Amino acid sequence: MALAFPNQSRSYDKGGKRVRFTGHDGMFEVMFFVNADALSDPADGEASYLAAFDAAREKIYNTARKLYLKGRKAVYVLSAADFA
Numbered sequence: 001m002a003l004a005f006p007n008q009s010r011s012y013d014k015g016g017k018r019v020r021f022t023g024h025d026g027m028f029e030v031m032f033f034v035n036a037d038a039l040s041d042p043a044d045g046e047a048s049y050l051a052a053f054d055a056a057r058e059k060i061y062n063t064a065r066k067l068y069l070k071g072r073k074a075v076y077v078l079s080a081a082d083f084a
Helices: 046-055 057-070
Strands: 011-013 018-025 028-035 075-078
Touching (some): 011 046, 028 057
Parallel strands (some): 028 075
Antiparallel strands (some): 018 028
């Protein structure tokens, strides 16, 4: 089954300075994080990181799918290098 993102929710992990979102492969939930440095918003803080995530949502989802296909894990952390 293909990785899908039916739940549009995301949250900011202040301690890890990253945005968390989930994908689903059938009945399996897969957790993803995007490091704040990968988000193109120069402002600092939860609201700006979440807004930057929303603006780049399709690109983030496509990158997450590519990483997932390379090797299936329970948790993925996307960095700026993954979007290059």
